[in-house]
Amino acid sequence: MTEETITPVRAAVAAAEPTSDVGELSQWQLIWLRFRRNKLAMGGMVILAIMYLVVIFAGFLSPNAHDTQNLDYIYGPPDPITFVGPDGKLGLRPYTFATTTVLNQATFKWDFEIDRNTRIPIQFFVRGDTYKILWWQNDLHLMGIAPPDRLYVWGADSLGRDMFARTLVGGQVSMTVGLVGIALTIFLGSVLGTMSGFYGGAIDDAMQRVIEVIQSFPTIPLWAALAAALPNVSENFTMLHRYFLITVILSLVNWTGLARQLRAKVMSYRQADFTSAALVAGASNARIIFVHMLPNAASHIIVVAALAIPGMILGETSLSFLGLGIQPPMVSWGALLRDSQQVSTVVQHPWLILPGIGVVITVLGFSVLGDGLRDAVDPYSI
Amino acid sequence: MSPEQPQDGLLLEVADLKTHFPIRKGLFRKVVGHVRAVDGVSFTLRKGDTLGLVGESGCGKTTTGRTIVRLLDPTAGTMRFNDPTAGWVDLGSMTRKELAPIRQNIQMIFQDPFSSLNPRLTVKSIVAEPLIVNHVARGEELNDIVAGLLKVVGMRPEYMSRYPHAFSGGQRQRLGIARALALNPKLIICDEPVSALDVSIQAQVLNLLEDLQSDFDLTYLFIAHDLSVVEHITNRMAVMYVGKLVELAATEELYYSPLHPYTEALMAAVPIADPRIRERPIRLPGEVANPANPPSGCYFHPRCRYAKDVCAKEEPILRELAPGHWVSCHLAEQLTLRGVVSGSGQS
Amino acid sequence: MLNYIIRRAGYALVTLLFVAIVGFLIIELPPGSYLDFRLRELRTLGGDYSVDMIKALEQRYGVNDPVHVKFWKWFSNFVQGDFGWSFQYERDVGELLSARIGYTLMFTLTSLVVSWVISITVGVYSATHRYTLPDYAITLFQFIGLSVPGFLLALVLMIFAQRTLGMEVGGLFSSRFRDAAWSWAKFVDLLGHLWIPIIVIGASGTAWLSRVMRGNLLDVLNMQYVQTARSKGLPERKVIWKHAVRNALHPLVMVFGMSFPAIISGETVISIVLNLPTAGPLFINALLQQDMYLAVTFLMFLAVLLVVGNLVADIVLAWLDPRIQFE
């Protein structure tokens, strides 16, 4: 800098200006720095990342295809896994035991008995049922046992289908419903909320009444009623249609929350002096909205969105559990849990609620992630 | 109805300016009344002047400033501005589009150095905004202009890529000043530019404003509540009470020989930084009048210790009692009011 | 104050009118409702009898009327207490629901009270013990409470009760009391069946509410007047409960309007698992069978409850917080 053009007073101030690099960091970088300090939220993010990888590679990771029926293994229990070899020594190679079916004389039902003496080695990278990852078809599985036996790590359902495979595949639906839904929510909520807050007046009044009416219904019953109005899966109305309409229904209620919060934000930005400064500079409405308001609201939108995803996942799960959401043959965690609606069934086959683990971990992950984001975005939180 | 006739050397002529805000109530948001934030303000501003606008919170001084830059729309009155290219224009009646070229000559500095800078933008984007919006410059040229502006306000151009959070209040205020200077304006509305700053930083910014005024031939409308700051930086001053101007005069005259009882009370209230001068303040009974429901006659009469019957009945008009000294009080000729006590202090 | 209440009630009525329109749309939405099904069935039957029936049905529900007339028919009947006919159960909707709505209210209100009491206590505790081990533990439970769907929690608790405790759960009474006359023993049996539903229904609400309470209280604890109270020499207990909690409750009352539907939503799903004789299972079943008059009546009932709940919350808030202007 050229000292001679600056009066001593002005130069003195310049000398004391901060020299650290923190000033170069944008708000996003600062948020990320704060977020990274939050171990719980970081943990949530890592777990979610793993979960998404797992469900994407569901076909490869599970020993069987999710829709392969095995009438010999109806309600079959999870196969136990041991690392103790036939020689009685602990090794690296996992084994499972052979299962035999015995007719129970009292109940006239087939009971499964584990034959602790017959060890079956678990093999890796075996060929088995064909599956698809996106458009890529394959039959290579991470693990399995030699045919005709099949490995059921999480047991089987009423048609002898592999619960583990079904849970992973079900995750593909359950874990994306929230994301697609949230994308719609962000779109609707941002556009309507910004308009409402920026223009005020009659637009705002109308929007507020609409939101009020939507919020006057309890969510799950309203979702259920709307979902009940969807036609059943047919030739003209595929599973994919249903899936997308379910996400639309979920976001139909959810956008109201985001719109309200965004409206409040935009209204406060309207009062902020940086908006006034832009107006005085002659900036257009579009510039004020897109350069000044939305970037400031963006972090807020992300937080609201992250905190709304759990609700959507739980919503889909509940709807499908009630039979109003995702319907067979498509699987989702809620649809899988529908099999355990009869308590008497679950008490006998408790592995039927294992898909619930997926729900809990995912929702927990999004909750701590959202919470951590909120703390990171709010500069006043310590 | 302007106190002075338009003449050469004038930059701004505000006449009978009113800015009212509707009060809405009920299911259908019916307008049930108005907050008369600014209720008939008239003054003129000569080129190169610094006119101070003082008064207590809620008196309408900030609203006046914001109406002049058209952040708010006036309810009535005219604001004639002598634009260097367009000539005399009425700011109040222009559309946003018409206003755009005029705006470049009227800029504003804001009170809060934190909320006036968008935290998501870099220093460069903040200072460059007026240039970008008005298509003045782009690319390398824009960079050079911003660097120059930063130097002018005593900041390093290297800080262009930094974000506002890296700067202290005083430095942020310098950035705000740089932004206001970007379009080379004629008039700057300074809305309490130093009241959020620490005492030692206040002096830096005040000196900067003074330097810039002489360097760039600026005219200031300086809105503030700190009377010692205003006395220091202005050469003319206007006192507002409940949306109206009560007195307008050269700064020194207003401080030492006020003609309005409210000005007198205001001056007597300033704590003087000299322990050897301790005076008792003039007590003002009651509270400041409600601008939605002001009293009859002179708005100040319920609190005025000199009030007579006429004050409750008739609204006084702003009149020129001595050359350049305007006052709005029925009794101005009869009263002998005390001004600020002259102190010596150290130095 | 009275003026304020009247105005708020006016708002609520307007909202309810719009709610009714939404309800009507939902009835009209499904392509193959029970009414259509019934009409088709009657048509194929033919004969004078069914023609009369068709006419009667068409008359009652305004099948061939323009939409607004149809709406008005439904709405005016609804307001007069005629909620329509459940084709699935061959009974009057009002009759069907009234038998069950009492239980719904009992469960939700009890859970609401329980969850509010727990939430406030827990929220105050964790806010005043921030960054201690118990606070972390509470936070963990809150997150889990928020993450487990109610029906899953119900399933797990039932498996636990049945497998480990050997209890017979589900429903309101054990089989031996189901048809018995009221007695002390039956009442005790009822209490034994109540705890699971109440825990399950209240769980997620409690987790959420106690978190809100914690946040509110932390905000209030930063306020200057809390320091003022301490500077007077008040004991910490009184500073917290008299000065801080009282002010932290205001925003909590505002979320009352949200906690109530959350609880009812949960109850609707949970009661299916727990086999409770509430309106929830009836509602879901009606939806599955597209028995729309029954379903929408219940939905409308919930909405009315909610709007009234919000109205009550507004009034309570106005009474609690002297700053709210009655204009």
Add this chain to the structure above:
Amino acid sequence: MVQQQPVHAAPTSEAELVLRIRDLHTYFYTVVGVAKALNGVNLDIPYGKVLGIVGESGCGKSVTALSAMRLVLPPGRIVKGEILLNRIRREGDTYTVLDEVNITDLDPRGHEIRSIRGREIAMIFQEPMTSLNPSYTVGNQIVEAILLHQDVSKEEARDRAINILRRVELPNAEAVVDRYPHELSGGMRQRAMIAMALSCTPSLLIADEPTTALDVTTEAEILDLMRELQAQMGMTIVFITHNLGVVAQMCDQVAVMYLGRVVESAPVDDIFYDPQHPYTQALLRSIPRIGSRTKKRLEPIRGVVPDPYADIRGCPFHDRCSACMPGICDVRVPAMSVLPGKVGHEVRCFLHSDAYEGDDGHVA
């Protein structure tokens, strides 16, 4: 534990001080680092006088007050030092010297500090808008304080509350007692706060920027009221402010603080007519003075107040000081020393004395 020692003459020199603060260090242990708010504050608060504490934001003036009340909240902590309170009770012309308590030894939530708060030391805060609880009437909040420290009935307490509200010149005290804070203007609220603080006749009143948030005419009235009450009741006031005008108008003795230390302490007249510390001098030169009639260019202090996390070697003011002596000021921290030939005028500067307290800004 209270030793009653009736003394009929004027109190001894020790007892003339209501409060003595010795080498007080208060740190804030935040996630970002340790903010050293107070780095060895020494203050003597004489009985019946108004002591002004003046300094810019972040100098530690409010933390000093909160430390004396033991109201520093986590992550803040008093790490070192003593705050000695002389419990004096005056009835008519007789002083009763009770015991001397070291406030830093007390449990911040314990019974003993609570019997000091409100009764021995009362405090008024800056924001009249938020320092009263919005949910209770003004009367309720004053009565609460009275009932806490005085053995009177509820009716009696209410009467006393109305009386004290009258004392602070609130018009229509009988009605104001049942008003909620939001129904009062800023000035009225600050009067109510003063009433609450005075309700138990404390021996020391700490006023933390009580007029900063008020308009200038209201400020003048509140200052006038406080001066009047002080004269009538012989109260001891610690008046914290950043406004030198207010200091000149209100105080008898002034302590100037900079970055967690008192740098100059003198009678008010000396501060304005004979300031000795470069910081005090610079501060006085940097403010616009009303009534000086001659317009002079202001002389700002260069640089900015360093943030409290910064570790500064030597005198905390040296990098902004025009009289800085390299090799001395940037190495050692000067000690507080009495100016020869002056009464009660102490300065912390190497221009006046070679005495120092440590090699750098750290606690020894």
